[in-house]
Amino acid sequence: MAIDARTRRPKIATLFGGLSGPAIKPIALRMVYQVHRAGVPLPISGIGGIQDATDAIEFFLAGASTVQVGTQSFVDPDTSGHIVRDLATRLSADGITDVRELVGALKIA
DSSP states (O other), X not given: OOEETTTTEESSTTSOOOOOGXXXXXXXXXXXXXXXXXXXXXXXXXXXXXXXXXXXXXXXXXXXXXEEOOTHXXXXXXXXXXXXXXXXXXXXXXXXXXXXXXXXXXXXX
């Protein structure tokens, strides 16, 4: 919820809004990891707080097969483009030829 103190009116037309962006990333990563670990036989999309290639890689490692960018696109409309280019550079530098090599590759202990 957000209130305009000057006008004494809600800033959001529906009165309430949701929580998104970096604030939910730790929760989103956990949920992706848990769904992947449970063996759900469906693609998992990582959503929540993805701002750069590192964030995308974290979601892939947790088990996401795709990622979506939302809130950061308001800050920089070309965020997805930056992520795709940076991800390609990072994968190449690490000798990875297919992003699918990262999916679920989180090392636990």
